[in-house]
Amino acid sequence: MKLHANAPLGPKGRAFMVRRVTDDGLSLAEAAEAAGVSERTAGKWVRRYRAEGEGGLLDRSSTPKTVHNRTPDDRVEAIEALRRIRLTGPEIAELLEMATSTISAVLKRIGLGKLSRLEPIEPVRRYEKSRPGELIHIDVKKLGRIRGVAGHRIVGRKAAQRGPSRNDAAGVRRSQTGYECVHVCVDDCTRLAYVEVLADEKAQTAIGFLKRAVAFYRSHGVTVERLMTDNGSAYRSAVHALACRRLGIRHIRTQPYRPQTNGKAERFIRTMLREWAYASVFGSSAERAAALSGWLERYNFRRRHGALGHRPPIERLRELTGNNVAGIYI
Template identity: 45%
Template sequence: MQLSARLGIAPSTVHRILQAAGLNRLTYVDRATGEPIRRYEHESPGSLVHVDVKKLGNIPEGGGWRYVGRRQGEKHRAATPGKSLNAHGSPRLGYAFVHTVIDDYSRVAYTEVHDDETAVTAVGVLHRAVEWFAERGVVISRVLSDNGGAYRSHLWRETCDALKIKPKYTRPYRPQTNGKVERFHRTMADGWAYSRCYASEAERRSALEGWLHDYNHHRPHTAGGGLPPFSRLTNVPGQYI
């Protein structure tokens, strides 16, 4: 409608032109650049995995402001033990860093929550993800990350070399290259991180395993034709649990 009004032509004409160009849906366009999204999928499980970190503010004891309101939320922050103070004297609870490794082909995801995003933590997650996927018959050969410090470190490259994994990096200023893991993090935020009122950060973190199991084994995924990610792995023990 906005394009129709600006160009002075009928909405149906605008729709027909955009449809012919393959740009008739916002999901087909990268909103940051306006360029069409080039969708791709690797040929088999493990041929490429995406890694990234999602940063979340820790939840104070009693619940966060999203559910209890800002005034009560600030009281909960002030009463939460183990907090620090920022330069203005306000309570600071720190962050949860959600490290994710997601398979490009199947969209099966492995996730851990940590208190930092250092190279040491990142390579620990990678080691455990490689083992977890291997137990399910998936051998990882390539890993795609952004250009963050942990992934550009010598430790990351040495770890990839030891695991016989080729590290790949997104193009600078093109985060959509790693869009599959970013899309997963949006799904995770809606389905787990902010889905209900958690009484503490510990309660939220303990709920992740159950949500992740549902995502991998039961939640329909458009990339799998409406079937869950694990349906794209064959002959895996516990596949239909």
Template identity: 45%
Template sequence: MTHANATLTPAGRLRLAKLVVEQGWTYARAAERFSVAITTVRRWATRYRLSGKSGMVDRSSRPHRHPNRLPQRTERRIVGLRVTRRWGPARIAYHLGLNPSTVHQVLRRYGCPRLKWTDPATGTRIKTSSRDKNRYEHAAPGDLVHVDIKKLGRIPDGGGWHALGRGTAQDNRVHARRSRAARAGASPSRGYVYLHHAVDDHSRLAYSEILADERKETAAAFWKRARRFFTAHGITVKAVLTDNGSCYRSRLWAKTLGRRVKHRRTRPYRPQTNGKVERFNRTLLEEWAYATTYTSEADRAAAYPGWLHHYNHHRGHTSLKGKSPIDRVPNLPGQNS
């Protein structure tokens, strides 16, 4: 990049124009002096006569008229379809009989972010540019809490197939036992545990319990304990985001939340909307559920509180720039020990 006093920057153009206009130099002499074309000298001299010193700066190359530009009404239809139906440029173009590249240019001109940069449920922008790796998050703890249930198969006494492998004697015994239970009409929930989660959007602080089922009574009681947990950390919950499970559509759940907590739901078949709790599920599977060999479900459950404490108080998150969730919570001194 040239400095401000280089030849034929605004300062150099001004010197050239003054030699021609004020001192009477010919175009050819000035062109030879500044090593430029005669047409260049003529252009800057003419601008100096018309606009003075202000005419020495670069002008926009944008044309004054756009004879082939789309009518404003069509551009508004493009933006409207993007906002209301979340269509991409190609689909909008086919619907309106336009070229996809034309639609893309209109969306860029109006500042419409890419669909993958927006929240599927609310349309809120969750990414600012291709270089920005930080996902969208709410500004303060408690603005939104993600609630979800993760169904996890129980580990049989003696270990499961993750530890011993498929087709082993232990694996065959487990299958036979489950088959007998199914024929006897035992409840399917007996073969699973249900992890109920509540994850704060801003801090990623998580409250989680291993429970026996996903009924509405269980979910409601869990939320009461989760709310007390967040309150103890100085967090006032303002909104809760859940999927469309039956327990979250019940009147009991709405009554438990109360009028002061807004209930938001994810779009059907779009788990990305509840992305932070889905990421929490992935983390616990990798770092707790299948991180080591457990000989029973009781052994794995006993390790969960310690792992959860580590997650909240000591585990650094890349999305938090290496901080732990408790570092972003207005907690009391010494609470994050």
């Protein structure tokens, strides 16, 4: 077991306990009681310290010195060679006349337990559109509603779980407080962002958000051409497709199980959570939502963005369009 260095009876805690015996003159029983361990445990660490010094207070490996039934190295090499030509575990076991369980254990040990591990790692493909509005990214992040009880991010998971009551200040069971949906939209070229906190992520809600996002970008002189989303049910609906056609927007969906395709929205959400949603202790969901507009104004107009040469999105937009929109904000 690997303990944290500052655990109560980790290496530092053991050294403190041992010195209370060797330097301060406490008895084993007194030192053990103060450390919250048995006298036998305290005696073990004192003996190790006296025999080995500070090194004796470290955890010892539980791995046996000799493994008598370990698969020979030449067999491991043969298993790896056969795996690299895409043979399955049972096929390798049959060819080498070995137990399937042994083959499975060896493959796991050498990091080839899954055939997908043999596929070359795809390089990260970074791109950035050259025109504002050429592509916008939309995504949704769910946030638990705040009903007067601090959550695990403030008091820690254990404290939140052992709280005095399972009901919040309003008498509502905590597990029933539900979620709010933060809809985000980011322009690929300028990173100019539009965000709303809404009740759900249904198709009509998503359509309303899209229309307001398009109006927001239009107010900054930007015409939205294409939209990228994930494969959520709202974005796959017929009414959403119709809304995109009426807005003159081509809708693109990400490859299933590859959220990184919509990476700019994902990255924006991480920044938003760190700097807004989780940055302060909010007394209610309404208080948290009220703080959003101030943070978003700072993000768009003042916060320096590393990918934009340490300039805010609005400066990038002004550079590309020639419009002086620094004083406009919705």
